[in-house]
Amino acid sequence: MSGAQRTKKALRGLGGTALLCGVLSLLACGGGGVSVNETSNSGAWRWVLPANFPTPRVPESNPLSPAKVELGRYLFYDRRLSGNGLQACASCHHQDKAFTDGLTRSIGSTGEMHPRNAQSLANAVYHPTLTWVNPSLLSLEAQLQVPLFGDNPVEMGVNEGNVDSVLDRIRSDTRYPAMFVQAFGDEVESISWGRITQAIASFQRTLISGNSRFDQALSGKTVLSAAEQRGQTLFFGEKAECFHCHSGHNFNDQVVHASTRVLDLPFHNTGLYNIGGTGNFPEGNQGLFEFTAKPEDRGRFRAPSLRNVEVTAPYMHDGSIGTLEEVLDFYAAGGRLITTGPNAGDGRVHPNKSDLISLINLNVQERADLVAFLKTLTDHEFLTNPALSDPFSNPPATRP
Ligand code: HEC
Ligand code: HEC
Structure with missing residues (x-):
């Protein structure tokens, strides 16, 4: 079975909203699978937190690094990551709206309406359960499988028919191969869904709003x-x-x-x-x-x-x-x-x-x-911080 088939089966079996641990070999979920635990080439992450904010919890299987976070920012804003190339995570999570979309209920890449309102991603790193109500989505890595691969409703619409070509689009970009190597170390399969997942989750962990x-x-x-x-x-x-x-x-x-x-x-x-x-x-x-x-x-x-x-x-x-x-x-x-x-x-x-x-x-x-x-x-600084903004329309920013 391909990864996407397994994903789809798991989604269907559990009503489309289930925890997808193991599906994409994410160690962050505690399941077995390929090792994606490389240390980054560009050093450890240093939190710069507001005075009254506790240090966030980061899964040991997905340590933060500046290179991984920056890669995650690109992927978060990259429309090529959806089946039909029309929608990125950022299409429903706009920085100027604290990463919500201003709609009553979100619309997916193929036009399906989501039953719920897009949530702010500010400080999502501190949420033990994710989404409005799902008590089994316990990590950002697990949550983002739902918009990517879910079919109830279709959001980004990656499915068994297009999963390989979507990955090929990312692989053929001139920037990404070097960015993946920087973020994960030089490995044979440098660009994979597991690593895309880890990078986007890492970027989201840095969406801290406290000013x-x-x-x-x-x-x-x-x-x-x-x-x-x-x-x-x-x-x-x-x-x-x-x-x-x-x-x-x-x-x-x-x-x-x-x-x-x-x-x-x-x-x-x-x-x-x-x-x-x-x-x-x-x-x-x-x-x-x-x-x-x-x-x-x-x-x-x-x-x-x-x-x-x-x-x-x-x-x-x-x-x-x-x-x-x-x-x-x-x-x-x-x-x-x-x-x-x-x-x-x-x-x-x-x-x-x-x-x-x-x-x-x-x-x-x-x-x-x-x-x-x-x-x-x-927090106006958060809503306009260039380090969290769309890298495809802005030059790469230096983070604090
Ligand atoms: C018993 C717990 C509880 C109390 C008390 C409470 N809230 Fe809430 N609040 C919630 C929950 C749960 C939701 C989401 C409800 C839903 O969507 O069905 C919510 C939603 C909201 C929202 C909408 C936020 C968004 O992003 O959609 C605002 C604003 C809000 N509350 C403000 C307040 C204010 C102001 C008070 C005091 C007058 C208050 N709340 C008291 C639990 C509470
Ligand atoms: C079609 C619009 C849409 C797209 C595309 C989308 N989201 Fe969302 N997002 C939503 C909606 C709607 C919710 C609320 C989901 C629910 O309650 O079931 C949500 C919830 C979330 C949450 C939970 C936040 C919290 O406070 O618990 C995270 C994290 C998240 N999205 C990240 C992402 C990432 C990462 C991507 C890209 C892989 C993405 N989203 C793509 C609409 C979207």
């Missing part, structure tokens, strides 16, 4: 306005309760880093839907229930990081809330009442709704203050 006005205020470099400070007090207080699920250095509640000993993997129902009072969410988006089949997991999703949330609209797993103001209306009401249409129902009374989501009667001023605070989490 927002909020961070600058923390370190005394700036002072937040009165409205922003009132918003901050509300955010971290027991009236709005936001911090319970959006806390810590990354404003979320699933975090892993180099010295993590015990992993906590919460998923929450925020009362977004309750179709016809049955507890149902729209087809294909039942949350954790899709993986566990436990009724109490219906409608439960991973809390997203709120860093850069100003530029990641529309919001929620299905992009069904358009603006931050509307997100606050939703929280103030303690969930969402949908009065007409196929999704009609009262999410406010969903039996699985978190106890932390309840009617909080935020007044107009309080909503505005909270929005002002959320906007302090925008």
Whole structure:
């Protein structure tokens, strides 16, 4: 069986969204396979982290190096990596939108609509589980098999019919052979899917965002306005309760880093839907229930990081809330009442709704203050950093 056939079979067998460890011989998943554990020729990676950020965890099987990260940046932006040559990772993950795409739900390279909204990749290195809800995607190496090879929906559309020609396109580029040698050492099969995977994952590990006005205020470099400070007090207080699920250095509640000993993997129902009072969410988006089949997991999703949330609209797993103001209306009401249409129902009374989501009667001023605070989490340096940008339209950049 070819790698792609195995990939496809594994994807189908596990509903198209399963953990693909072993499929592409990724040691990062803990499975056996070819050794891809070369040390780089160009030295170890040196993290330059914001003061309050813990050191990220990097799999031993895929150590970071500047050469590998730079190669990953090229591959992340390279449209030739999709079956029909039309879509790169970056097609759905735009730097200026904190690596989201501005769409309600993403569109794949062949036009299929994804059931969910593209996620920000800022600080993804700190996420123990990946995507809105899949509890079995545990490494960036495993996650990126889904957009590359998945067929439910088709994203980049690499399949058994084109897997070799896609690789040939990469091999025939004048730049890549030398870049792979630099990143992985001089080996017989220098350009392979395993190495492409490792390089893209490495680039993503370096997408660190921690230089927002909020961070600058923390370190005394700036002072937040009165409205922003009132918003901050509300955010971290027991009236709005936001911090319970959006806390810590990354404003979320699933975090892993180099010295993590015990992993906590919460998923929450925020009362977004309750179709016809049955507890149902729209087809294909039942949350954790899709993986566990436990009724109490219906409608439960991973809390997203709120860093850069100003530029990641529309919001929620299905992009069904358009603006931050509307997100606050939703929280103030303690969930969402949908009065007409196929999704009609009262999410406010969903039996699985978190106890932390309840009617909080935020007044107009309080909503505005909270929005002002959320906007302090925008990291303009991250959104424009040339070292993270498209190398095909920009000259190679020197990283810090
Ligand atoms: C067709 C648009 C599209 C393409 C192309 C795409 N993604 Fe995504 N990405 C998404 C969507 C939508 C999600 C949310 C998926 C879900 O919840 O099932 C996502 C989620 C992710 C996540 C999870 C982030 C988190 O916080 O857990 C990572 C990492 C990621 N993508 C990386 C990549 C990489 C690397 C590539 C290229 C190999 C890629 N994506 C290609 C749309 C896309
Ligand atoms: C019980 C945990 C919990 C609490 C409390 C909570 N959230 Fe959330 N938040 C979530 C989850 C889970 C999602 C994703 C829900 C979904 O897509 O179905 C989310 C989504 C969001 C989003 C959308 C982000 C995006 O990228 O789409 C924003 C903004 C947000 N929350 C802000 C807040 C604010 C402000 C508060 C306080 C008023 C708050 N949250 C309280 C769990 C929580």
